[in-house]
Structure formats: structure tokens, C-alpha cells
Amino acid sequence: MSLINESHDPSLKSWVAQANEPGSDFPIQNLPFAVFRRKGSDEAFRGGIAIGDQIVDLGAAAGSGVFSGEAASGATACGDASLNRLMAMGPSIWSALRLALSRALRTGAPEATILAGTLAPQAQAEYTVPARIGDYTDFYTSVHHATNIGKLFRPDNPLMPNYKWVPIGYHGRASSIGVSGQAFSRPIGQTLPPGATQPELGPCKRLDYELELGIFVGTGNESGMQVPITEAESHVFGLCLLNDWSARDIQAWEYQPLGPFLSKNFATTISPWIVTMDALAPYRVPFTRPESDPQPLPYLDSTQQREAGAIDVQLEVCIETEAMRAARTPGARLSLTSYRHAYWTIAQMVAHHTVNGCNLQPGDLLGTGTLSGPSLDQAGALIELTAGGKQLVDLPNGEQRTFLEDGDVVIMRGWCQKAGAARIGFGDCYARVLPAMC
Amino acid sequence: MSLINESHDPSLKSWVAQANEPGSDFPIQNLPFAVFRRKGSDEAFRGGIAIGDQIVDLGAAAGSGVFSGEAASGATACGDASLNRLMAMGPSIWSALRLALSRALRTGAPEATILAGTLAPQAQAEYTVPARIGDYTDFYTSVHHATNIGKLFRPDNPLMPNYKWVPIGYHGRASSIGVSGQAFSRPIGQTLPPGATQPELGPCKRLDYELELGIFVGTGNESGMQVPITEAESHVFGLCLLNDWSARDIQAWEYQPLGPFLSKNFATTISPWIVTMDALAPYRVPFTRPESDPQPLPYLDSTQQREAGAIDVQLEVCIETEAMRAARTPGARLSLTSYRHAYWTIAQMVAHHTVNGCNLQPGDLLGTGTLSGPSLDQAGALIELTAGGKQLVDLPNGEQRTFLEDGDVVIMRGWCQKAGAARIGFGDCYARVLPAMC
Known part of the structure; x- marks a missing residue:
């Protein structure tokens, strides 16, 4: 697990002024990675890190000679159009690059003049x-979430007997993952209308978001080789925000017996910024479950996980409707929760995913699943907030929603803050629903 | 749909002598694609086509100037270490390359001297x-298969109400797909032993194969754009054999509510050779379902599909145990069936997969699911042949099986033959079970 070091010192300030503003998502203690280019240009995409309202072009920085050793190797890899090469390099390189950036971006750093360019x-x-x-x-x-949604799909059997033993997961679609700012057409699919005896094809009527975190795999494992839980976090590069768009009516009709398919694979939106495990070190909290619950099997258990397996990431979902945009009123918050309420940790996900020998590769993405908290206003999806579409959600401008309407933008945000540490943020993850194409 | 042309003429012979032997999988009417290199070398992998017991190195052939126009473009793309570029080029290029190869490989072709090199x-x-x-x-x-397996997992509800309306599918794991010849460790995972109240971790006790065909996507579709059923086959490059290894005991415990995960994602084996849709044109048969069954919704229906949506590919599964290898006796056939018995066609799979706007990309792989035929000896998995492990399968050397044992090799084969057409084959798809790594 990542350790706290000088890069987390809350008193550090940067020569990039906006990084020092209270409430900035990207102070010098954060340093998340993205792949970017100048908007509207035909430049090559390349890796960068956020500092305040700026991006350090890491390939260019490497070329300028401000880094040496492992940090230079890592920065050079960021000149690629994806971060896979950096991700494959492992925690030693990631941490060296973070430390070098932290030092070079501090007020008074001699590298400031070169890096500013x-x-x-x-x-x-x-x-x-x-x-x-x-x-x-x-x-x-x-x-x-599993209990809330289980009640709607299986009122007699909300939580499956395996839930408290198995970190349940399934494979999703990689091709339709897009970055914040994407717009997608409302999906079309088969649904069985209430009371009908045969299905019909048409635009989804119960379109929903799901508030999740995405976990980028750094170093992979060979096929047949398990990743033990004590080493699992060293295989993780960092976290992003993730919206797992869901067509609830299509899902209800298609999902048995092999799980969700077209109800999920039309679009998944992630934030551009990946906050590293290093940056998240100060916000670790104990991973606990009720004493009456079964304790994890040994391959899913470790002292380190019990002491600090969870991460206290505050998570928020907002909606911005067409009417709000027309009236220039801000989006409305739908819920607020924390990642600390999750029942399974990141290390448990990695250890479970590989216990059968399944090979993870650098750049693979794991979603946490919808991160609903214990109370209903902490629910991470409309299907929970509206009790399956039966209760309207009131928006501050007088509008109401059960599920999403065309033109709605869903915005997710995440941040960490605590006494004695800086506040760091994930930036926005937003996307817009377009009308169906038919 | 691909048309029959001069390349299918059963009277054609090749100057590669073995291609003309009765029973050869790779006569001049087949011309399947693979990616290969000299065994044990560090040569670059590159694309080739099979003719008899030989492979035409397509990049080298392109370089030798024997092709022109579209065929030359296609052959040049095969110099890559994967066929994705050729797959993205579309049916016109694929067919042009096939025709050029058919002409150049015929007895008496002037290209013989150059191509032989x-x-x-x-x-x-x-x-x-x-x-x-x-x-x-x-x-x-x-x-x-769905009915047979449904009876075991859900005796009261074997075939879900959606089955005859929805071509059920789910996302599998791409990283663990290997080519024929692979060996993999028996997976380890959580299972709930009969009568137990809590799960245990250990090597899978009910390891099974699944006899499938794999469908390689050629040209993709943009996100949000549906592929209509009448155009669906033009997006398909060709078919291979596919063994979807399955850990039945892990599957039974983990699969609800989101579907199979670790029970499937440790290994999937495909044959190296992709038989093109062009090559399969002579073996098309009508796609029919019982009149008492619901007919497909319009987006899954077309005249062309009804007339010739299915393909009569003969499919066989054999097992070769350690004892058979020691005694130098051949493997034993476990079942024989045909792809013509499938309930949903390739075009229906593609049209359904994209009806919600999901984007397919060149090189994506679709599995048909286990291709069991109507009678029990046509079942494509041991769980069906053994009624869930309750009935032993007798092998000719006196051994018996319920599920697979360490050292077992499973071999799948496929071929097409009919009066008035050549016999073409898929080659072998085989892999070996190694002991668990723990």
C-alpha cells in the first residue's frame, strides 16, 4: 500500500498559482494523470498531469531534461498516446515520477522556468x-446498492446467498467506454412492457446512471498466476470516476441467466483524470463489516486491508436538465456518498479476479459497481432514489424525474479531504443523453 | 451474404499436392487465414492462408508482386502481426484476395513459381x-444447450421466458483467449460444496469444455449506429472453432445475479484458422424454428436469413487422456453435431448486438455459445453428457469421465461437406488441462 511521504505535505504550495486556491481539485498534493491535446487540434494525444488549472505535458517535460533516473523513464513513457507503458512500469517508477513532479512544481523550484514552458x-x-x-x-x-436493487428485481430474495462471500463481478464492454464530455444516443432495445405477453423494440424508457469509481490496473499478472491480496494494491495505478449508464427496462428483460448485456454496453463514461494510489494514501480508512457478517475467506483477508483497506472518497451526482441550461441555473445534486461504505475493497477485487489464474493487463479497467451509501439519499442510481420509478425526484427548478430524459447531463464529482491533509479532487465526469436514433 | 463463384468449383485442383488429397481440411476451395511464424523462431508473426499442408506467407506474396489491385492491398495488410487491418478493409477486399489466391494456387497457374517461394x-x-x-x-x-443446462441449474424453470425472443449474450474475457495448443492450470475458486453452509476455496472439481464456433468481426460500426440484419453478414470476416472452458462448480456459486465470471475467464481456446464467410457460402441452409415458437421481431428477421441464415458445419469433440497418450491410442469422440441446429443465426447476433448502438470493432470475437444438437449424443459439454456429473461417460480404453481430469486434452474439429461441393475443414482446436497451481 502506498505510503505517506513529503509529496502529501499539506503545506506545500506550487508556482502554478491556481493550484493553491482553496477548493482546487488539483493542488500539488494530487498530481493525477490524463491523456490530452489542444482542443480542436490534430495534435497527437499525449500524457499529462494536472496542476491547478494547467497540464504539464510530460513527454515534453521529459525531453527538456528536468527529470532523471526512474522519473525520467516514467515521464518519457507518457509521451505515448495512452498511459499503458507507464502503467506497466510499476509502483517504483510511478512514485519516483510523482516525487520528481512534486519537487519541480513547488514554489521556488529551480525547474520552474523550464517546466513552465x-x-x-x-x-x-x-x-x-x-x-x-x-x-x-x-x-x-x-x-x-445490491440490496436496494435486489429488492426491485427479486423482492423475495434481494441479496443473493453468495454476496457476502464473493466479490461479485462480470465483464463489461471496453469499446464503448468514453471520456467525460461524451454524448450518446438513448439506446434502443427489447423490453417487456408491464402486463404484455410479448416484447417490443423501442427506445429505452428507464435510462439511468450508476455512480462508480474506475480502477486502472497498472502491472498485470501472467495467466495462471494469482495476485495475493498483500500484493494486490501494487498492481493498481489509480482511480477515476465512472458512470455505468444503464437501461433498466432492457436489463430487466435480458439479464437472465447470463447477466446484463445491451442494457449496459452502449456507453460508459469515465473522468479524464486518474488519481494515483499514492495521492490517495492520506485518506485510507479501516475496512470493516458487521461482526454478524461472515468474515472474508483467507485469500480476501489481510491485516493491512482490515486496518486501511477502504478509501474515504466523497462522491456526488448532479443533474443538469435542458431547462436548467436554458435558465442558466446550476445543476442539482441528486446524491452524496463516500466510497468508504463499499463492502469489498480494491485489493479484494484484484485478488478475487486473479484467484483462478485470470490474467490482468496494464490498462485494464475495473469498476466498483454503483456506490450507494447506507441511507437512501446516498443512493448512486435513479432506480434506487425513485424506488424503481415509483417515486418522483423533485428538482429545485420544479422539474421532476423518475429516469433520465433526452438532453439531461449527469455530472459526477469526487474528492478527498480530512484534517491534516490537503483536499484533492477527481475533476468532473459528465455526459449528455441524446435522443434515440430511430 | 457471400455468393458462390468460381472459387467454390469442386473440380479445382492446386499445384500444392496435399490440398488435393481426399479429407484435407485445406483444399483450394477453403483458403482460411491464420497468423503464424516458424516454430521456435523469433520471427515476426504474420498472416498466411492454408493450402493443403502448406501456408502461403501473404506479406511475402504481396512483396513478390503476384497480386494487383484490391487483392494486393489485402495481402499487404496481412504482413502485420494480426489480421485487424485486413478485417477492417471489408468484403470487397476479402473476396478479391480470395479470388486472386484461388487463381494463383490452381494447377497450371503462372504465379506458381513465385508463390512456391x-x-x-x-x-x-x-x-x-x-x-x-x-x-x-x-x-x-x-x-x-440452454434447455439441457437450464434443467440442471433451474429444474423448475429451464428455459427463461426471454430465450425465444432475445439472442442472449454476455461479455467474456479477451485477455485469456489463447490459440490451439495452449495449456492452462486448472482454475482455483470459491465453491459451495453440497450440503455446506459456507464456501471453500480450492481447485475446480467440475471442469468442462464447451463446443462453440467463434465469429470474427470484420468491419465495425460507429457507436450509436445499428447494423441492420440485411447488412450484418457483411461485417463478419469468418469463423473459427472455440472452446469456452467452464468451471461448473465455481459457476454455480458465483453466477447470480450478474452472470458467469471466474468460471469462464481463466482460458478460452480458439483454432488458429479463420474460415471466411466466402468459403462457407456453399454450405448455407435455411434457418427455421418450430411454427409454434414466436417468430423473430422484425429487426432480427429477413427473407435471406429465413432462406439461408444457417450454416451446416459438422462439429466434433474428442478427448485424449494421459492413458491414451501413454498407450498411443487415438483420442475418443465425445460428441458430433452440426451448427445448423442453432436457434439464432450469425446475422441475428450482429443485429442484436448493435441494436442499442453498441460499437463493434474489427477483430472483435463473438462466440456462438455451446452448440448442442437436439439429441443427447450431440451435446457440446460434459455437464450435458453426464447429466450434471451424475452419469459416467465410458471411454473406449475403459476409462470413465464425469468432468475433465488433469492431463486431459480436448480436441475440437469442424468441417463442411455436401454433394456438389468440396469438403473444407477448420483444422484442430486443442488444449490441455494442467494441474492447479496451488
């Missing part, structure tokens, strides 16, 4: 999916 | 997965 304003950047994602796996790690 | 013996070749597979989707298109 590699800055690009975020306001003029566009992003792409930061890695070539070979496989995308979505987990189901919130017991609150 | 690009041949590599199959006996001295090794293969790799022929495409970079972005996403792997596994369907469930045999109603016989």
Missing part, C-alpha cells in the same frame, strides 16, 4: 480515454 | 491469436 491550460485541452483498455470488469461492491 | 510447411509453424481482440462476447444460441 511545457504547461497547457486545461481550459484549452481535450481529453481521450487515458489507456487502451483491454478488458473492462464491473464489480458490485456496495451491499447497499 | 513463399510457402511454409504447417508442420513447422506455430500460431498466435489471429487478431487483437478488443472485446469478446459469448452468446447462447443453442436452445438445446
Whole structure:
């Protein structure tokens, strides 16, 4: 697990002024990675890190000679159009690059003059999916979500007997993962209308978001080789925000017996910025479950996990409707929760995924599943907030929603803060629903 | 749909003598694609086509100037280490390359002298997965398999109400797809032993194969754009054999509610050779379902599909145990069936997969699901042949099996033959079970 070091010192300030503003997502203690280029240009996409309202072009920085040793190797790899090569290099290189950036971006750093020449304003950047994602796996790690949604699909049997033993997961679609800012057409599919005896084809009527975190795999494992839980986090590069768009009516009709398919694979939106495990070190909290629950099997258990397996990431979902945009009113918060409520940790996901010898590869993405908290206002999807579409959600401008309407933008945000540490953020993850194409 | 032309003429002979032997999988009417190199060498992998017991090195052939126009473009793309570029080029290029190869490989062809210099013996070749597979989707298109397996998992509800309306599918794991010849460790995982109240971790006790065909996507579709059923086959490059290894005990405990995961993603084996849709044109048969069954919704229906949507590919599974190898006795056939019994066609799979706007990409792989035929000896998995492990299968050497044992090799074969057409084959798809790593 990543250790706290000088790069986390909350008193550090940067010579990039906006990084020192209270409430900035990207102070010098954060340093998340993305892949970017100048908006509207035909430049090559390349890796960068966020500092305040700027991006350090890492390939350019490497070329300028401000880094040496492992940090230079890592920065050079970021000149690629995806972060896969950096991800494959492992924690020693990631940490060396972070430390070098922390030192070079501090107030008074001698590298400031050279590094300033590699800055690009975020306001003029566009992003792409930061890695070539070979496989995308979505987990189901919130017991609150699993219970809430289980009640709707299986009222007699909400939580399956395996839930408290198995970190349930399934494979999702890599090709339709897009970066924040994407717009997608409302999906069309088969549904069985209430009371009907045969299905019909048409635009989804119960379109939903799912508030998740995405976990980028760094170093992989060979086929047949398990990753023990004590080493699992060293295989993780970092976290992003993830919206697992879901067509609830299509899902209800298609999902048995092999799981969700077309109800999920039309679009998944992630934030451009990956916050590293190093950056998240100060916000670790104990991983606990009720004493009455079964304790994890040995391959899913470790002292380190019990003491600090969870991470306290605050998570928020907002909606911005067409009417709000027309009236220039801000989006409305739908829920607020924390990742600390998850029932299974990141290390447990990695150890479980590989216990059968399944090979993970650099750039693979794991989703946490919808991160609903214990109370209903902490629910991470409309299907929970509306009790399956039966209760309207009131928006501050007088509008109401059960599920999403065309033109709706869903915005997810995440941040960590605590006494004695800096506040760091994930930036926005947003996307817009377009009308169906038929 | 691909048309029959001069390349299918059963009277054609090749100047590669072994291609003219009765029973050869690779006569001049077949011309399947693979990616190969000399066994044990560090040569670059590159694309080739099979003719008799030889491989035409297509990149080398392109370089020798024997092709022109579209055929030359296609052959040049095969110089890559995967067939993705050729797959993206579309049916016009694929067909042009096939026709040029058919002409150049015929007895008396003036290209024989040059092309002979690009041949590599199959006996001295090794293969790799022929495409970079972005996403792997596994369907469930045999109603016989779905019914047989449904009876075991859900005796009260074997065939779900959606089965005859929805071509059920789910996403599988791309990273663990290997080519024929692979060996993999018996997976370890959580299972709930009969009568137990809590699960245990250990090597799978109910390891099974699944006899499938794999479908390689050629040209993709943009996100949000549906592929209509009448155009669906033009997006398909060709078929291979596929063994979807399955850990039945892990599957039974983990699969609810999100579907199979660790029970499937440790290994999937495909044959090296991709038989093109062009090559399969003579073996098309009507796609029919019982009149009492619901007819497909319009987006899954077309005249062309009804008239010739199915393909009569004969499929065989054999087992070769350690004892058979020690005694030098041949493997034993476990079942024989045909792809013509599938309930959903290839075009229906593609049209359904994209009806919600999901984007397919060149090199994506679709599995048909286990291709069990109507009678029990046509079952494509041991779980069906043994009624869930309750009935022993007798092997000719006196051994018996319920599920697979360490050292077992499973061999799958496929071929097409009919009066008035050549016999073409898929080659072998085999892999060996190694002991668990723990």
C-alpha cells in the first residue's frame, strides 16, 4: 500500500498559482494523470498531469531534461498516446515520477522556468480515454446498492446467498467506454412492457446512471498466476470516476441467466483524470463489516486491508436538465456518498479476479459497481432514489424525474479531504443523453 | 451474404499436392487465414492462408508482386502481426484476395513459381491469436444447450421466458483467449460444496469444455449506429472453432445475479484458422424454428436469413487422456453435431448486438455459445453428457469421465461437406488441462 511521504505535505504550495486556491481539485498534493491535446487540434494525444488549472505535458517535460533516473523513464513513457507503458512500469517508477513532479512544481523550484514552458491550460485541452483498455470488469461492491436493487428485481430474495462471500463481478464492454464530455444516443432495445405477453423494440424508457469509481490496473499478472491480496494494491495505478449508464427496462428483460448485456454496453463514461494510489494514501480508512457478517475467506483477508483497506472518497451526482441550461441555473445534486461504505475493497477485487489464474493487463479497467451509501439519499442510481420509478425526484427548478430524459447531463464529482491533509479532487465526469436514433 | 463463384468449383485442383488429397481440411476451395511464424523462431508473426499442408506467407506474396489491385492491398495488410487491418478493409477486399489466391494456387497457374517461394510447411509453424481482440462476447444460441443446462441449474424453470425472443449474450474475457495448443492450470475458486453452509476455496472439481464456433468481426460500426440484419453478414470476416472452458462448480456459486465470471475467464481456446464467410457460402441452409415458437421481431428477421441464415458445419469433440497418450491410442469422440441446429443465426447476433448502438470493432470475437444438437449424443459439454456429473461417460480404453481430469486434452474439429461441393475443414482446436497451481 502506498505510503505517506513529503509529496502529501499539506503545506506545500506550487508556482502554478491556481493550484493553491482553496477548493482546487488539483493542488500539488494530487498530481493525477490524463491523456490530452489542444482542443480542436490534430495534435497527437499525449500524457499529462494536472496542476491547478494547467497540464504539464510530460513527454515534453521529459525531453527538456528536468527529470532523471526512474522519473525520467516514467515521464518519457507518457509521451505515448495512452498511459499503458507507464502503467506497466510499476509502483517504483510511478512514485519516483510523482516525487520528481512534486519537487519541480513547488514554489521556488529551480525547474520552474523550464517546466513552465511545457504547461497547457486545461481550459484549452481535450481529453481521450487515458489507456487502451483491454478488458473492462464491473464489480458490485456496495451491499447497499445490491440490496436496494435486489429488492426491485427479486423482492423475495434481494441479496443473493453468495454476496457476502464473493466479490461479485462480470465483464463489461471496453469499446464503448468514453471520456467525460461524451454524448450518446438513448439506446434502443427489447423490453417487456408491464402486463404484455410479448416484447417490443423501442427506445429505452428507464435510462439511468450508476455512480462508480474506475480502477486502472497498472502491472498485470501472467495467466495462471494469482495476485495475493498483500500484493494486490501494487498492481493498481489509480482511480477515476465512472458512470455505468444503464437501461433498466432492457436489463430487466435480458439479464437472465447470463447477466446484463445491451442494457449496459452502449456507453460508459469515465473522468479524464486518474488519481494515483499514492495521492490517495492520506485518506485510507479501516475496512470493516458487521461482526454478524461472515468474515472474508483467507485469500480476501489481510491485516493491512482490515486496518486501511477502504478509501474515504466523497462522491456526488448532479443533474443538469435542458431547462436548467436554458435558465442558466446550476445543476442539482441528486446524491452524496463516500466510497468508504463499499463492502469489498480494491485489493479484494484484484485478488478475487486473479484467484483462478485470470490474467490482468496494464490498462485494464475495473469498476466498483454503483456506490450507494447506507441511507437512501446516498443512493448512486435513479432506480434506487425513485424506488424503481415509483417515486418522483423533485428538482429545485420544479422539474421532476423518475429516469433520465433526452438532453439531461449527469455530472459526477469526487474528492478527498480530512484534517491534516490537503483536499484533492477527481475533476468532473459528465455526459449528455441524446435522443434515440430511430 | 457471400455468393458462390468460381472459387467454390469442386473440380479445382492446386499445384500444392496435399490440398488435393481426399479429407484435407485445406483444399483450394477453403483458403482460411491464420497468423503464424516458424516454430521456435523469433520471427515476426504474420498472416498466411492454408493450402493443403502448406501456408502461403501473404506479406511475402504481396512483396513478390503476384497480386494487383484490391487483392494486393489485402495481402499487404496481412504482413502485420494480426489480421485487424485486413478485417477492417471489408468484403470487397476479402473476396478479391480470395479470388486472386484461388487463381494463383490452381494447377497450371503462372504465379506458381513465385508463390512456391513463399510457402511454409504447417508442420513447422506455430500460431498466435489471429487478431487483437478488443472485446469478446459469448452468446447462447443453442436452445438445446440452454434447455439441457437450464434443467440442471433451474429444474423448475429451464428455459427463461426471454430465450425465444432475445439472442442472449454476455461479455467474456479477451485477455485469456489463447490459440490451439495452449495449456492452462486448472482454475482455483470459491465453491459451495453440497450440503455446506459456507464456501471453500480450492481447485475446480467440475471442469468442462464447451463446443462453440467463434465469429470474427470484420468491419465495425460507429457507436450509436445499428447494423441492420440485411447488412450484418457483411461485417463478419469468418469463423473459427472455440472452446469456452467452464468451471461448473465455481459457476454455480458465483453466477447470480450478474452472470458467469471466474468460471469462464481463466482460458478460452480458439483454432488458429479463420474460415471466411466466402468459403462457407456453399454450405448455407435455411434457418427455421418450430411454427409454434414466436417468430423473430422484425429487426432480427429477413427473407435471406429465413432462406439461408444457417450454416451446416459438422462439429466434433474428442478427448485424449494421459492413458491414451501413454498407450498411443487415438483420442475418443465425445460428441458430433452440426451448427445448423442453432436457434439464432450469425446475422441475428450482429443485429442484436448493435441494436442499442453498441460499437463493434474489427477483430472483435463473438462466440456462438455451446452448440448442442437436439439429441443427447450431440451435446457440446460434459455437464450435458453426464447429466450434471451424475452419469459416467465410458471411454473406449475403459476409462470413465464425469468432468475433465488433469492431463486431459480436448480436441475440437469442424468441417463442411455436401454433394456438389468440396469438403473444407477448420483444422484442430486443442488444449490441455494442467494441474492447479496451488
